Amino acid sequence: MATGDLCTVERRGRVHLITLTGAGEHRLNPALLSAIRSAVAASAGAGALVLAAEGKYFSNGFDQAWARTVPLHLQAAMGDAFCGLVADLLALPMPTVAAVTGHAVAAGCVLALAHDTVVMRGSRGFLYMSEVDAGIRIIDFFADVFREVVPDAVNRRDLLLRGDRMAAAEAVRRGLVDATVDGGVEDVVNAAVAEAEKLAARGWNGEVVAEIRKAAWPNLWSKVKDYGADAPVVTRPRL
């Protein structure tokens, strides 16, 4: 099942593979976020999930060009939808793997780090929190993700306060990603799928996976849980 032409979904063995399609920047606007969330929801029954992308970018962050054209409340909806995607990933009853096939910038970097395991292309692409260079304040939610997912103070400082562009080798050395993969996009995807297959083979109870993950990142979970797909549909709190 494809969700428009924004991302594709396929099963490889027990692995539910979502690929952001096309050579573009995979900017996270409401349309793409909605497509990814549908693709995530379609993972039911799989043993593990992989999120990957085609082209030079994993994701270049929020769609600011789009945001410039819409009123404030719709911009906020984009942030809320991103929050919802992270909530869906945190609550997913299976292990998750990000295949960082290209640049992961700002919200794109946060999205990658919100997976249980991160593999990254060795030869190209970097993690980059561009906000300090762009003169944009880091919203609480991103800061929360970093505090839980990047516990090392020096790593947080170098990524957020110095805007370091970290290629795979350095990211692995610093413990930010789990492995580098040589070769092209397909090689990274294959490695991510292989890793996901290994995790699926552990035969873990999916509900337990989700509960343990939410317990391991409790502050983050508490911030996002009201935005997830399973949250009761009441007035959502402002992010």
Place this chain on the structure above:
Amino acid sequence: MCTLEQRGRVFVLTLTGDGEHRLGHPLIASLRSAVASVAAAAASAGPGTALVTVAEGRFFSNGLDIGWAGTSRPRLQELVDALRPLAADLLALPMPTVAAVTGHASAGGFLLALCHDYRVMRADRGVLYMSEIDIGLPLPPYFVAMFRAKITAANALRDVLLRGRKLRAAEAKEMGIVDAVCPGPAETAAEAIKLAEQLAARKWDGGVYASIRMSIFPEACKSVGIVEESDEEKRKHFASRL
């Protein structure tokens, strides 16, 4: 007690003289005044400035002036209370900050170094040392918050606070407490200024920089009395930047 000069885009704050640079009321007040001048000058200088704090002599700072406090608990508490807003001033400073640890940094002196974004330290002499455990003094809450925020490597916090480990520069670098190690004091100061120049050259918006720093270390900032900016305020800034 301290001097302030501007070298291009870098402000250099020097703790002067050969003494221990004990943080008593006079030095704390001088430092606060100097840091306030830096913040004011930054506002008119525009984006792309940085601060280096350096010391003359064998000490960066040997901590609070416990000699002045003597056996008086209230006096000691006064000094603890006086240092806290200086820590806040540094954590809120709208520019990158580098401590050139050119000598021993103990207790409050170690805290002062930690209040900076980066630390460059001399290798040949001098230690970072939290003496409180050895002299039998409890740690003020904001001290603990700062150390917990900035020292996250495995066992590092325990070694520093609970074992009173004295860290030479190389060990401190391995523990992620110091960023660069230099042979002696002159090289340390030079390297710190060079780092500050590189950071200033990024031309970061000072307000945004300070805001990001505060979002990385919210507990430490709260503990020294900085009021957190709300997401509403941040969103308004975001929209205005689009």
